[in-house]
Amino acid sequence: MANPLKCDLCPKPATVHLTQIVNNKVHKVDLCEECAQAKGVTDPSGFSLADLLLKASLNPEPVAAGVRCEQCGFTQADFKKHGRFGCPHCYETFRGVVEPMLEGMHKGSEHKGKVPRRAIERRSLYERLTKLELDLTEAIKTERYEDAARCRDEINQVKQAFGQTPAR
Amino acid sequence: MTIASLIDTPSELTDSSSSKTAIVLMTRIRLARNLAGTAFPGWAKSAQREEIFETCRAAVAGTAPMKRSLNATIAELSELERQILVERHLISRELSGAKAGAGLVISKDQAYSVMINEEDHLRLQVLRSGFQLKKAWNSITELDSALEEQLDYAFSPQLGYLTACPTNLGTGMRASAMMHLPALVIAGQMEKVVRAVNQLGMVVRGLFGEGSDASGSIFQISNQTTLGEAEEEIIKRLGSVLNTIIEHELNAREKLMEADAGKLFDKMGRAYGILQHSHLLSSGEAMNLLSLIRLGIDLGIYPEASRAVVDRLFIEAQPGHLQHAQKGEFEPGQRDLLRAARLRGEFANFARPDFPFMNDGKN
Numbered sequence: 135m136a137n138p139l140k141c142d143l144c145p146k147p148a149t150v151h152l153t154q155i156v157n158n159k160v161h162k163v164d165l166c167e168e169c170a171q172a173k174g175v176t177d178p179s180g181f182s183l184a185d186l187l188l189k190a191s192l193n194p195e196p197v198a199a200g201v202r203c204e205q206c207g208f209t210q211a212d213f214k215k216h217g218r219f220g221c222p223h224c225y226e227t228f229r230g231v232v233e234p235m236l237e238g239m240h241k242g243s244e245h246k247g248k249v250p251r252r253a254i255e256r257r258s259l260y261e262r263l264t265k266l267e268l269d270l271t272e273a274i275k276t277e278r279y280e281d282a283a284r285c286r287d288e289i290n291q292v293k294q295a296f297g298q299t300p301a302r
Numbered sequence: 303m304t305i306a307s308l309i310d311t312p313s314e315l316t317d318s319s320s321s322k323t324a325i326v327l328m329t330r331i332r333l334a335r336n337l338a339g340t341a342f343p344g345w346a347k348s349a350q351r352e353e354i355f356e357t358c359r360a361a362v363a364g365t366a367p368m369k370r371s372l373n374a375t376i377a378e379l380s381e382l383e384r385q386i387l388v389e390r391h392l393i394s395r396e397l398s399g400a401k402a403g404a405g406l407v408i409s410k411d412q413a414y415s416v417m418i419n420e421e422d423h424l425r426l427q428v429l430r431s432g433f434q435l436k437k438a439w440n441s442i443t444e445l446d447s448a449l450e451e452q453l454d455y456a457f458s459p460q461l462g463y464l465t466a467c468p469t470n471l472g473t474g475m476r477a478s479a480m481m482h483l484p485a486l487v488i489a490g491q492m493e494k495v496v497r498a499v500n501q502l503g504m505v506v507r508g509l510f511g512e513g514s515d516a517s518g519s520i521f522q523i524s525n526q527t528t529l530g531e532a533e534e535e536i537i538k539r540l541g542s543v544l545n546t547i548i549e550h551e552l553n554a555r556e557k558l559m560e561a562d563a564g565k566l567f568d569k570m571g572r573a574y575g576i577l578q579h580s581h582l583l584s585s586g587e588a589m590n591l592l593s594l595i596r597l598g599i600d601l602g603i604y605p606e607a608s609r610a611v612v613d614r615l616f617i618e619a620q621p622g623h624l625q626h627a628q629k630g631e632f633e634p635g636q637r638d639l640l641r642a643a644r645l646r647g648e649f650a651n652f653a654r655p656d657f658p659f660m661n662d663g664k665n
Contacts, residue, residue, distance in 0.1 A: 218421065
């Protein structure tokens with residue numbers, strides 16, 4: 135059996151399917167019962183599909199159809215089918231889809247809890263190390279030996295710090 | 303540690319005897335975590351899933367709480383072993399049916415369990431008997447921080463820990479309590495409680511999670527949202543909801559006793575009789591009878607020490623545990639016979655009810 139369509143606003147299965155033709159263009163919206171109710175879809179007098187579509191157009195960066203996550207190849211259609219994303223980078227790729235969805239789903243849209251300090255520290259050390267190594271090569275090439283010596287010292291310091299935060 | 307010895311060791315849940323467990327049987331917190339730059343388990347190719355599994359297994363098994371832990375792939379476990387782990391709340395039903403490259407690490411005392419490649423790369427869980435949200439949080443955040451030394455988690459400053467499903471973004475935390483609420487069920491107030499709890503942003507489910515029924519009047523209450531609040535705030539909010547529910551349950555008990563103690567005692571006395579003498583018990587009926595006995599313990603009709611026995615039986619009356627105790631195959635039709643026999647055995651030596659003096663209409 136095929137997977138049921140997921141609601142456009144949350145990951146629940148969609149039970150309300152709407153089609154409206156605006157300016158000769160077909161717009162389709164799939165919603166779950168609760169979102170349909172919250173958006174007033176069940177009240178025929180008060181509802182306009184335009185509101186929902188407008189909301190989508192207010193997205194920070196609307197996601198064009200057919201966009202694939204550059205890291206894992208996931209598409210928006212895959213999300214509709216599975217209700218799950220393909221990889222962490224998908225949250226960057228499909229930002230325009232995620233952000234409006236969060237509103238009804240969570241208490242806020244900004245993380246306020248624990249932060250993986252060590253992992254972040256490790257990443258910034260790694261970035262620093264990469265930059266220093268480039269600087270060192272450059273300094274040697276241009277025969278700026280004082281700069282080169284300073285880079286090497288700093289590289290050693292960073293490497294030592296790395297030793298205390300082993301990477302996987 | 304082997305799966306056989308783990309199964310034969312009472313778990314954190316089945317061996318509790320603290321009086322703190324009167325209404326809240328157990329507290330559980332789980333954290334969803336994923337590796338940076340790696341496809342989520344549902345999207346990863348099978349070779350990649352194997353790789354993720356090995357990376358996570360090594361990191362998890364190396365942490366202090368997981369010293370001498372059990373670790374296994376799902377494929378290594380028999381169907382019965384998986385079912386027993388589900389009945390003990392150590393793994394989810396989803397994991398027990400997962401494809402290759404999924405597995406688990408469970409601590410020796412069964413307080414910690416980590417699922418690998420379920421919906422997320424890592425699902426860390428800690429389980430404590432009784433109402434111990436803060437203690438549970440301290441334990442799980444410690445395990446999480448230890449893992450962070452080894453693994454690069456997928457994290458965004460704005461969205462927090464990145465999870466396969468957007469409903470778990472942010473803290474990736476689900477804190478839950480398993481509550482025994484017989485008086486609210488008898489008084490028909492559960493529906494009202496569920497609605498009120500939902501409005502406070504918490505969810506009520508049955509004993510075995512989503513879609514399961516609430517046999518035995520046991521419910522799981524957990525936070526619904528994970529983004530926009532710090533872990534401590536969520537826990538504080540959940541804690542106050544739980545305290546309110548406890549208060550309502552205690553009030554409902556008092557009212558039942560005031561209104562018609564005779565009727566309540568009759569239910570508890572009959573439950574005792576059936577558990578001692580019946581020959582066919584379905585899982586649902588057994589759970590409901592045990593629930594009445596447990597209520598009797600809280601009301602002082604049976605000794606406090608019996609609560610641990612009832613809590614153990616809640617688990618051991620489940621099909622997987624019954625089959626394991628029986629050692630060997632049996633027909634599904636025999637299950638109710640076996641369950642009744644098991645409970646008859648346990649209740650043959652169970653303390654007799656000590657009902658307070660009742661005015662039976664004389665004088």
